[in-house]
Structures are given as C-alpha cells and as structure tokens.
Amino acid sequence: VNAARPTSRVFTILDVAGTVLFAAEGARAGILAHLDLFGVLVVALSTALVGGVIRDLLLGDTPPAAFRSPLRIVAALLGGGLTFAAFAVVGPGFGPIVDDIDAAALALFAVSGAEKAWEFKANGWTVVFLGTITAVGGGVVRDVLLNRIPFVLTQSVYATAALAGALVYYLCRRFGLANGWALALGFVVAFALRLLALLLGLSLPVVQLPAS
Amino acid sequence: VNAARPTSRVFTILDVAGTVLFAAEGARAGILAHLDLFGVLVVALSTALVGGVIRDLLLGDTPPAAFRSPLRIVAALLGGGLTFAAFAVVGPGFGPIVDDIDAAALALFAVSGAEKAWEFKANGWTVVFLGTITAVGGGVVRDVLLNRIPFVLTQSVYATAALAGALVYYLCRRFGLANGWALALGFVVAFALRLLALLLGLSLPVVQLPAS
C-alpha cells in the first residue's frame, strides 16, 4: 500500500463538503425511487464516495482516502440521513433546492479532484480529466444503480461545467496563482455554469433519425 | 506491478469457495434472464470475480489475485457451468436453495475481504468497508449487467450482514484472537444475519411520497 501523500487542509475541507452535498443529492434520488432507509443510505454513500475513490484509484493512491479515515463515510451518512429526515418531515417540497446543492457538490469535486491530481504532479490533461471524473463519477454510479440513463449523458452542461472548473484550476496553478485562488476561481466557474444551465435549460443539437 | 504479499492458505480456500458459490448464484440470475450458455458464464464470472478484483484494486495489489493464477477463473467457470447443467436437468425447482448459497458466499467474501485488508495493515475502517465491498461488489455488477436495480439497494440486510461479519472479524483480530477464530465468528455472524433476514423478510422505513 502506498504511503499517502499529504494533501492540504483546504483540500480536505472542500472534499468533505462535497461529500455531504452529494450524499444529500443521492439520498433524494433514492427516496424518489421509493427505496427504504437502508437503500437510500447506500445510494447516498455511493454518490458521495465513488467519485473520490475513482480519482484515487486513477492516481494510484490506495487505499482511497474515503476508507483511510471515518471522515468521509461519516459525512456521507450524515448528509444522507439528514436528507431522509428532511424529506420525511418537510416532504418533497424540499426537493428542488437539491439541484443547487448538486451544482455546488459538482463544483467542489471538480476543483478538489483537480487539486489532488496537481499535487500528485500529474500533467494538465490528467488534472482536467481527473477533476471532471471526480465530479461526475458518483452521479453516474447513482444513476446506474437506480437503473436510469445517467445525468451526464442528457445534461449537456454538467460534465462540461466540471471540466471548465478543473481547467480554470489548472490554468491558475500553471500561471502561478496560489492554491486558494485557483480553488475559488475554479469553483465559481463550475458552479455558475451549472446553475446557468439549470436556469436556461441549455441543449445541444440532436441527429434527427427517421421514425423506425 | 507490486509483489503480491503472501496470503494465508485458509484465505485462499475461503476465497475460492466463495467464488464457486457466487458463480452459482450469478449463473442462476443469468438463466432466469434467458441468456444462453455463454452469457450465463459471463454473468457467473462477473458475479464471482468482481468483488475480489475491486478489493485488490482498492488495496493496490495488482494485477488482482483473480488473474494471477487459473484458480479463481476455473472455480467460477465450474460453479457457473454446473449450475447451468443442474438447471437444464433438474429445472428451476433447484433454484431456491441458491439463496442460501448466496448467503454463504456473501459471508465468505466479507471475512476474506476483511482478512486481506487486515494483512495489508489497513486500518479498521478500511478493513470493515473492504470486507463489505468485496462481499457485495460482484452482486452489484451482476444486477447492473442484467439491467435491474441491485439487490444491495432493496435488501436491507444484505450489505449490513456483510458489514457485521467484517466488523466481527476486525474486532476479533483487534482483541488478539487467532485468524481462524476471527474468520469463523465473522462468517457465522454474516451468514446467520442474512439467513434470518431471508426468513423474516425484514424491512426498514420508506418515505411516503404523495402520489404524483
């Protein structure tokens, strides 16, 4: 097992915040799919942890950070459990705000994934793609578990927003900005793009096939 | 490629036994989905091998044990092939016993996954979660391949049983019991819990959503 490289305190804070938020989103998806409390928590854990686990596997940092301390597991259980309670008490009217929560989690994971790849001295392509995969990986697994076509295929400005955030992070570091600024700018770009897409309902061209 | 660390003989026996049993379970699922012999064997191999492959990837032990020797591949092909033959000869009346086989495989993989993580000097969280993931990983992939919602989301006492078995294994080792006792106790706890859940049809609360 590799010695884990040190990661910054701000990385850990962002990563755990993203974990809580994605767990909330995963929990909502599980509740709407009529799963019981346990199933909801499994979806919440998967949505929240898988992106980071894939990131760590791709960087060869094993066992993944998600399992090296209780931090992320407890954060995901809290995020999922609180969302279950909120739905049970407040009802589904509480739901729409979760789209914004999801956008924030997406942006957090895009920059935390990019930062970790940067700290591992990966090149630019790896930094940008690892940020993107960290951000969308959990959601893909959530949708696959719930047996539906993943968000990432049908929402044009979802992976793109994450990619833009990771790219901004990378360019900032490349041109010498401090880590904190790079994280902040990358986050803002990814978050704003995703919110904009939600507001405007952006879409791209589709090939018109003749009716079969 | 890392040098594989030595694993105990009893680990190998349990791991291969779990492989045969999960292959039988996977084969049944493939047969009931009307796949041909080849598709049935692919599902059997996936169900039987993926849990251990994920375990080894998460521990950084590559290439995974499943590919380092013919042992597990042959065991999975045997388990899957014999189940196909049994269904062809005896018919689906043979099926229900496979639930018990699945429970035994779940318990075997929970403790063998936990043991391997322990031997790699992983901490307690990693030991318990790796045991659980080893046990449920193959079944998740089986259900995803067959395009249905994974068992692990709808059967409350499935991952929980594996987690309990891995936890018991960890606590036994932590408090100084020999490996053999830890394996036996962990297995019994996971197996008994899962059988109990099958008998009683346990379930957890669901959020009641208004009809949409």
Added chain:
Amino acid sequence: VNAARPTSRVFTILDVAGTVLFAAEGARAGILAHLDLFGVLVVALSTALVGGVIRDLLLGDTPPAAFRSPLRIVAALLGGGLTFAAFAVVGPGFGPIVDDIDAAALALFAVSGAEKAWEFKANGWTVVFLGTITAVGGGVVRDVLLNRIPFVLTQSVYATAALAGALVYYLCRRFGLANGWALALGFVVAFALRLLALLLGLSLPVVQLPAS
C-alpha cells in the same frame, strides 16, 4: 504515481486506432439512443477509453495512458465527432458498416491489451484475460450507460473472439515469435471470428424455463 513503462510504437498505433473505431461505435449507439451532441461524445469517450483505463488500473499503471497525453482523448473525440457528422449528413444508412468497425476495434484492443500485459511481465492467464477485458470493457460501460443489457452477454462470439485473439497473441510470444507477428495473427483471429459470428448469427444453448 508509477513511472510508466515504455510501450512499443506499434502498441501506441494499434491502441489509438482502436480508440478511434470504438469511439465511432459508441457515437452510433448514442445517436440511436437520441442523445444530443454532448451525450454522444460522452458515450464515444467512455466506449473508447474505459477498456484501456481498466487495463491500466489492473496492471497498476497509473494514471492510465488515456490521461497521460492528449492522444487518446483527441482520437476519441475525433472518432465520435466525425461519426456524429456522418450520421447528420449521410443518415442512418451509414450505420451497418459500424458493426465491422466495432469488430476491428475489438480485435485491436484484444491484442493491444494482451501486449501491454505481456510487457508488464504478467503471466499467461493475466495476459489473456486483460486482453479480453480491454476489448470488451468499453462496450460494457457503453451499454450500462445507455441502460441496456450489455452486448457481451447476448453475443456469444464477442468476448470469445477477443479472448481467442489475446490467446493467439500470448501463444505466439510464448513460442518466440516477434511482437509484430503475434499482434498480426492475434488481430486476424479475433477479427475473423467476430465477423464470422456476425455473418452466421451464431448462438449457444439456452435453458428452457417453464412459462411463469
């Protein structure tokens, strides 16, 4: 991060060619599933890159080759983008040829996966299975993303063709043939078997279950 071991120039050429072809196949699948341009490109990238990423993870070669240079990402975007354009201009009449393209990609990845495992000094089982998984991995993820039962389960001579090609590659190297010959023979066997299966519509026995 591990130092990447050198891979031969011919490996890179085959691997990138397979990437372009699989991207075309993935793009067609996305178009037929009525995804927009972005969704089509995500499916194309997944189909083209995931097989090689899994291969590299299983060999412990991280970060995977797909992310270490722009080569494969650009190749996949080109293959996917050109296919989207071709469908938009020529229409779906262009589609059937993609089955042959897919067969060629399958054969290319089977031998490039086997070659890489061989270069990493893996044993015969690992070489043959890694070749097979490299070849079928992308297609499985494509079908899982599109929420349908993977090809690999229902097309008997799909994984088998890849396995045969990887086995031929391994046997050639084992008996001292040059890498180029082993690649050529392995490719021809896998490609021919797959085309033959497409032509003949081969199938294997199914267990007849009583109507339920």
